[in-house]
Every structure is written in structure tokens, then in C-alpha cells.
């Protein structure tokens with residue numbers, strides 16, 4: 024655990040790679056609050072009174088299960104519905120659109136028992152059921168609030184999810200960048216509630232915000248400004264590289280399925296094991312084709 028005054032960085036297991044993420048612990052006024060409880064078993068030893076979620080994705084929320092019902096849980100208003108109903112969770116990730124409109128209902132029943140396949144995406148993560156059962160409330164965004172006495176602003180950054188936020192601590196000169204994580208995988212926007220252009224636009228917040236340190240949600244953790252900004256450029260360049268690759272294969276006459284077999288986003292072996300991984304691969308390719316004007320917007 025790295026200590027930055029009232030803020031502690033809790034690196035996740037396995038270098039904070041999915042399904043883990045780096046969590047933040049805030050301490051003040053004799054209370055403790057956690058941001059994005061995805062670090063893993065280490066969180067079991069904490070007793071926090073409040074939990075704040077940057078968005079609804081599984082790797083940033085599943086650790087809610089370590090804490091009693093009395094722990095207050097907050098998320099942004101746009102992502103709240105996705106974490107209040109299993110069907111809506113599945114719908115927002117693309118399953119209704121991709122597998123047919125009855126699929127979210129079916130999955131919401133089946134996930135309670137789990138599936139036989141290995142757990143990669145939330146497709147086969149039955150602990151999401153109890154995460155969704157917990158009561159949550161919306162926190163205000165774009166205005167100063169106090170979390171256990173620490174000045175915090177949840178800066179709205181749509182694109183990764185519609186309600187995605189960067190928690191910014193002006194007095195500490197720190198911002199939590201979450202899934203703007205500078206990893207070689209690149210940006211995730213492949214669910215239908217993601218948006219490539221918004222994702223790029225929201226990165227401007229990270230360039231302009233007055234901070235010394237950035238904390239990523241996966242792998243790197245704490246990064247100084249002089250390293251973060253060039254890393255951010257490289258991270259966003261991955262979007263253009265993916266698009267170029269898709270365009271080339273499309274112009275060679277490849278079908279969408281054949282482009283997906285070339286692993287634009289995910290290794291083919293993961294696409295074969297997990298139907299949701301294949302789904303995001305296909306949805307992502309279609310998003311880029313629409314952006315290129317090569318597929319009609321409503322397809």
C-alpha cells in the first residue's frame with residue numbers, strides 16, 4: 024500500500040489486471056471510504072463505511088461483496104440502472120443487441136447457477152448477482168463533495184461508459200484515471216453504451232486537470248504527469264491502429280466474422296472460450312466500420 028496522506032493506493036492482485044483493479048482508500052474524520060473495490064482479497068481486512076464506484080463494470084465493483092449490507096454504495100446516476108438489475112447489466116454490455124432481446128432475461132436466470140465454461144468476462148461471474156442486489160445511491164458529479172472530509176470532484180468522462188467519472192482530489196493533486204490505464208491492450212469502448220469519439224474527447228480532462236500524479240486502474244498505478252501524458256497519447260493511438268487494420272481487411276473483402284478472427288481487440292482463444300468476448304470483438308469492429316462510414320449507422 025502506498026501512502027499519500029489521507030489517500031492510500033491499494034494495488035490489485037495480478038498486477039491489477041482484469042478482473043482486478045487498483046483501489047483507493049480514503050481516510051479522514053475517523054472514517055474510511057473505498058473507491059472501486061476491485062483489488063482482491065486484501066480488501067477483506069478493511070472496514071469501510073462508504074464505497075464509491077467510477078462505473079458499473081465488473082472488475083471495478085465485485086469487491087462490494089466483501090462488505091456488510093450497512094456499507095453505503097454510490098455510483099454515478101447514468102450507470103446506476105446497470106448495477107441495479109441483472110437484465111439491464113447484460114443489456115448495457117450488448118447482449119440483447121447481439122444475442123437477441125430475450126437473452127438478458129435468460130442470462131439473468133442462468134448466471135445465478137453459473138456456467139461450466141471458465142470465468143473470463145462477467146458472462147460467467149455469478150458473484151455479480153449479490154453485487155447487483157445491494158442498494159446503491161447516485162453521487163453528484165462535476166461539483167465539489169467531501170468524502171470522509173477529503174475534497175473530491177467526480178469529473179464526468181463519458182465514452183468508456185455513459186456515466187464514467189474520474190475522481191479528482193484537488194488538494195492532493197491526484198486524479199484516478201481508472202480504465203484510461205495506458206495498457207498495451209488499449210481503450211475499451213466496445214459495449215454499445217461505449218463511444219469511441221466520446222472516449223477520445225474525455226481524455227482532454229486528463230490533459231487539462233491540475234495534478235501532479237495520475238493513478239491508473241490497471242497495471243501501472245501511480246504515474247507522474249511527465250510520463251502520463253505521452254503514455255496517454257500512445258494509449259489513444261491504439262484506436263487509430265485498430266481502425267486502420269479493420270479498414271484494410273474490410274477493403275480486402277473480409278466479412279466481420281473474418282475480421283474478428285484476426286483479433287483486432289481480443290486474442291482468438293479468448294473469443295472462443297467466452298461468448299461475451301466474441302460479442303465485444305464483433306461490436307467493436309462494427310463501431311469502427313460505422314465510424315469509417317463503411318457500415319450504415321443503424322446496423
Ligand SMILES: [Zn+2]
Pocket residue numbers: 078080083183202211
Ligand atoms: Zn471499465
